[in-house]
Amino acid sequence: MSSQEAGGTRIAIPASGEGEDRAPARRFGRCSHFAIFDSASESWTFLPNPARDQERGAGVAAAQSMVAEGVDVVIGPRLGPNAAGVLEEAAIAVVPLPGGEAATVSRVLDVWLRARTREI
Amino acid sequence: MRVAVASGKGGTGKTTVAAALVHAIGSGSGRGGTEGTPLMLDCDVEAPDAHIYLQPVLDESRAVSIPIPSVDEVRCDLCGRCAEVCRFGALAVLASGIKTFPALCHGCGSCARVCPRGAITEVRRKIGVIETGAAPPGVRFARGMLDVGEPMAVPVIRELLREIDGIGADAPVVLDAPPGTSCPAMAVLRGADYALLVAEPTPFGLHDLRLMTEAVREMGLPAGVVLNREGIGDGEVERFCRQTGLKVLLRIPYQREIAEGLARGILLTAVVPGLEAAFLGLWQRIQQEQMADVH
Numbered sequence: 001m002s003s004q005e006a007g008g009t010r011i012a013i014p015a016s017g018e019g020e021d022r023a024p025a026r027r028f029g030r031c032s033h034f035a036i037f038d039s040a041s042e043s044w045t046f047l048p049n050p051a052r053d054q055e056r057g058a059g060v061a062a063a064q065s066m067v068a069e070g071v072d073v074v075i076g077p078r079l080g081p082n083a084a085g086v087l088e089e090a091a092i093a094v095v096p097l098p099g100g101e102a103a104t105v106s107r108v109l110d111v112w113l114r115a116r117t118r119e120i
Numbered sequence: 121m122r123v124a125v126a127s128g129k130g131g132t133g134k135t136t137v138a139a140a141l142v143h144a145i146g147s148g149s150g151r152g153g154t155e156g157t158p159l160m161l162d163c164d165v166e167a168p169d170a171h172i173y174l175q176p177v178l179d180e181s182r183a184v185s186i187p188i189p190s191v192d193e194v195r196c197d198l199c200g201r202c203a204e205v206c207r208f209g210a211l212a213v214l215a216s217g218i219k220t221f222p223a224l225c226h227g228c229g230s231c232a233r234v235c236p237r238g239a240i241t242e243v244r245r246k247i248g249v250i251e252t253g254a255a256p257p258g259v260r261f262a263r264g265m266l267d268v269g270e271p272m273a274v275p276v277i278r279e280l281l282r283e284i285d286g287i288g289a290d291a292p293v294v295l296d297a298p299p300g301t302s303c304p305a306m307a308v309l310r311g312a313d314y315a316l317l318v319a320e321p322t323p324f325g326l327h328d329l330r331l332m333t334e335a336v337r338e339m340g341l342p343a344g345v346v347l348n349r350e351g352i353g354d355g356e357v358e359r360f361c362r363q364t365g366l367k368v369l370l371r372i373p374y375q376r377e378i379a380e381g382l383a384r385g386i387l388l389t390a391v392v393p394g395l396e397a398a399f400l401g402l403w404q405r406i407q408q409e410q411m412a413d414v415h
Contacts, residue, residue, distance in 0.1 A: 057209020057224040064203055064212045082221050086212045
């Protein structure tokens with residue numbers, strides 16, 4: 001069910017809306033959109049969070065959509081235990097949001113990419 | 121006759137009123153009244169406390185459980201329909217198999233129904249207990265207790281309400297509802313013929329009485345008010361009652377000796393013996409009001 005093709009890394013950032021200039025969301029399960037960056041095509045897609053208005057279990061359903069989207073890394077706010085369990089079992093890495101310097105999802109991505117480049 | 125003692129606000133005096141009411145009915149019945157043996161159901165399953173005032177002997181108990189999915193990994197082909205149909209996020213489909221979240225499951229059974237390979241069976245998971253017994257003077261008593269950490273009170277309340285099954289429509293039943301106007305409180309009101317709303321005359325009391333009044337009117341349930349701690353706050357609750365046609369059926373004054381007695385776990389009508397007749401009168405009044413509403 002993974003949509004991930006060979007090569008690229010897919011990075012998802014819970015966002016407060018659609019567009020790379022939107023602020024990262026404060027909550028994972030009920031965020032407005034997931035901003036997903038594909039490193040192979042170097043392009044963004046913005047997925048409306050299907051779990052946003054779910055009465056209960058939004059964290060699990062949102063995590064499920066990360067699995068379905070073939071995401072490799074989630075950069076976001078602290079996760080609840082249910083969502084964290086799904087992502088862990090699906091071997092999706094979870095990275096905390098950087099500090100106040102990253103006001104938009106594209107900045108969040110830049111900070112993460114730079115840090116990763118340094119590691120390499 | 122099933123009377124739910126409810127209030128939007130917690131700590132308003134629901135249990136105080138419910139226990140005094142059912143005790144008065146039991147006493148009246150014991151003295152040769154026509155009320156019949158009353159049944160008290162403590163439906164505040166997250167924090168039942170009516171036993172403190174009524175001192176029942178609880179000699180029977182039964183578990184309450186809900187069905188949750190159990191996935192046969194051999195049959196399952198990870199198609200994901202179970203997770204799609206679940207409104208509560210209780211299942212997730214992973215490459216490694218289906219992960220279930222029992223605490224999120226509402227026991228609706230949709231996942232088992234939609235599974236095209238028949239890979240899901242339902243197993244029972246205990247979430248609480250019903251305890252039944254009797255309290256003086258001749259009160260049948262039952263309470264529901266949700267297990268600690270369980271999020272869903274409604275299945276326990278529904279099971280508790282089954283205690284009413286088989287009881288004559290005229291027999292007195294007092295339901296001590298949980299606070300608030302969310303699902304647990306509504307589940308109790310759905311089992312009632314009449315809503316006795318306990319309110320205190322404060323801005324907070326008014327706010328929550330208003331919400332509860334909207335809820336019972338939407339349900340078409342006749343309602344009346346017990347004004348508790350009369351003497352504090354302001355006159356806005358009474359004004360609201362007048363404006364909306366809610367009758368104030370009983371007033372309980374704000375008195376230090378009442379607060380002290382209740383804090384020691386003493387029944388209201390034992391603290392103020394003169395109130396027992398008032399509670400029996402309240403019961404008769406409720407019946408008249410309910411009859412008037414029906415006809």
